[in-house]
Amino acid sequence: LLSSLVAVQTLASVIRPCYGPLGRQKFLVTAHRDTVCTGSAAAILRALQLEHPAAQLLREAVQAQAENIGDGTAFMVLLAEALLEQAELLLRAGLAYTQLREAYSTALAEVLAMLPSLAIWALGPLEDPTWALCSVMNAHTLAHSDHLAKLVAHACWASKEPGGSFKPERIGVCTLHGGMLWDSCLLPGLAIAANPCGQVTAVSSGARVALFACHFGPASPSAPATARLYSLEDLLIFKKENNQLIEKQVAQLADSDVKVVVVWGDVDEETVALAEQQGIMVIQAESRREIIYLSEVLGTPLLTYLLPPMEPGQCWRVHTQELGDSKAVVFEWEHAGAPVLTLVLRGATPEGLRGTEEAAYHGVDAYTQLCQDPRLLQGASATEMALARMLLEKGSKLDGPEGPAFLAFARALRSLPKTLAENAGLAVPPLMAEMSGIHQAGNFLVGVGCEGLLNAAQEGMWDPLVAKAQGFRAVAEVVQTLVTVDEFVVTKVSPSHQQISILDSKKAMESLSPARKETLRTDKQQHPQ
Known part of the structure; x- marks a missing residue:
């Protein structure tokens, strides 16, 4: 438990300054040398390279919370x-591991x-959700979080189906460099950051x-697997x-009635000219994630060669939308179930855009x-403090291990408003x-x-x-798991065949006499391989 506590305390020391609306931001540099400025605990933990199993377990729980719920990670x-700090105190006081686990389970059920x-x-079903989303999104952006919350709320509200159900996949997110967050807007349909190539800019x-993840043009003579x-x-x-x-391939696309080609890769100007003659609009996508999402929405595969797809994607129209100095390509549909709105985010830096996205x-x-x-x-x-008061009142009346566990859970909850006060100065x-x-008075x-x-x-x-x-459920599960862990056993990685051969050679050399070793060294110098 002590090892787990130290690992979790280290993570908490990184996340604690980011907790609450007055929490500070972290400027992260990932292992891939990408940079992002964010206050999201999930984003921070995702960028960290963790080795301790307890820290990895907690990160997995936090990532699951972020993916499924979207809030409450810090x-x-x-x-x-x-909770782990309180568990250590209870164990030192003589409480057994099994009793502590059961008592924490009882306290969780009470909470x-x-x-x-x-x-x-x-x-309410007909109520503007802006006020409810502000607190969720406030921890992720540096400025104008209220404006972003209004845009997201408007997009969610407009995307609701007549029956009241909501499908998040009907909302797209597009990031464009340039401008400020205040310049962000909503566009009908699905917009992607892309550049139309050539003169055909709309259908x-x-x-x-048709979607392609390859070079749109003839093969290069220096390409791999090319004849000499x-x-x-x-x-x-x-x-x-x-x-x-390439003329044949473009003609095949035209014969398949393909009107729009989206390419994730390099685009050849002469091939674009051939496509223009056939009335094909060529779009060069900037983001791999967006073209994959476009493939899912259109229901057509992302091909790695210039051949007509078996089932091309279909939409009502495609056009270019200029937003300041940037351009976005918008795909619009007429049928229900397609993406109805895209949240176009603007920002001066890629780092700020990642956090906003x-x-x-x-x-x-x-x-x-x-x-x-x-x-x-x-x-x-306020909720944590109210729960702490209720647990204190009930725990003081309980006998056995449940009483101290309830009090420990209450003290753990009281640490959260304390952190908010510290971050607020x-x-x-x-x-x-x-x-x-x-709170004791009932407010x-x-x-x-x-x-x-x-x-x-x-x-x-x-x-x-x-x-x-x-x-609460996820945290309790992590804590109960770590409380009952006796020790962490890390198995050694089995050496490869080459490593075994090297080790055997070294052992053989060590077993030789000094004279024989000198003879082998002399032969190797005179007859190098």
Whole structure:
């Protein structure tokens, strides 16, 4: 447990300054040398190279929370640290591992039973979700988070089906360099960051689309797996046959009634001219992720060779949209179920755009959860403080291991508003004392704000109930697993055949006499291989 506690404490020390609306950002440099500025715990943990099994286990739980829920990741890391610290104290006091595990399970069940009673508000089916998404997305962007929350809320609201169901895949996200976040907007259809090549920049109706992840043009004589050319005549023949082949391939695309070609790769100008003669619009995509998403939406494969697809993708029209100095290519459909809106994000730097894009996806995920369970809890750590008060009252009356476990769980919950106060630069001891007194008096809506205590309901600070409940479950599972771990056993990697041969050679050399070793060295110098 001590080893696990140290590993989790190390992770928490990285995440703690990012917790809450006043949390600071981290400028990350990943192993692939990509840079991103974010306050998301999931993004930070994803960029870290972790070796300790306990840290890896916690990261997996956080990543699952981020993918399925979209919120509560920093909360999970800090609560896991606090629960493990309390578990260490209980174990040192003489509580058995099995008793601690069962007592923590009982405390978790009590917390989950109390949570619905604290949900005093719910998002209505016809209500604007902007106010509910602001707190989710505030931890991911540096500025103008309210504007981004409004855009995401508008996109989610407009994408809802008449029956009230919501499909997040109907919302696209496109990032364009240039401008500011305030310049972000919504476009109908699916927009991707791409450059139209040539003079054909739009297809007005009946667009059939083919997607390619290869060079759009003739093969190069220096390409891999190309026959050797021994003379100038061979080179001329090669070029002529290549041109004939590419003309045939473009003609086949035209015969298949393909009107739009999207390429993830280099584009040859002469081949684009041939496509223009056939009335084909050629688009060079900038993002591999976007062309893969386009392949999923269109239902057509991403081909690695210039041949007509068996089933080209179909859409109503394709056109180019200019946004400042950047361009986006928009695909629009007439039938239901297709993407109806694309959130076009603008930013001056790639690092800022990555953080903004992640915030947008988290906002969409949060709205998905609110459509399933619209209940909301008061934010600003008011819920954690209210749960801590309830557990303290109940734990003080319980006998056996459940009593100390309830009190330990309550102390762990109290560490979260304390962290909020520290990040806000407030005086922690008097603030926590005042907050405890208010909650003891029965006002469970009071939380930690920028300048002191505030009423979370009046300030519009909310947390989705489903996110909080799932976070509690995931953290408890991680803690219960680590509490019962006796030790971490790391097996050695089996050496390869080459490594075994080298080791055997070294052992054979060591067994020789000094005179024989000198003879072998002399022979090797005189007859090098």
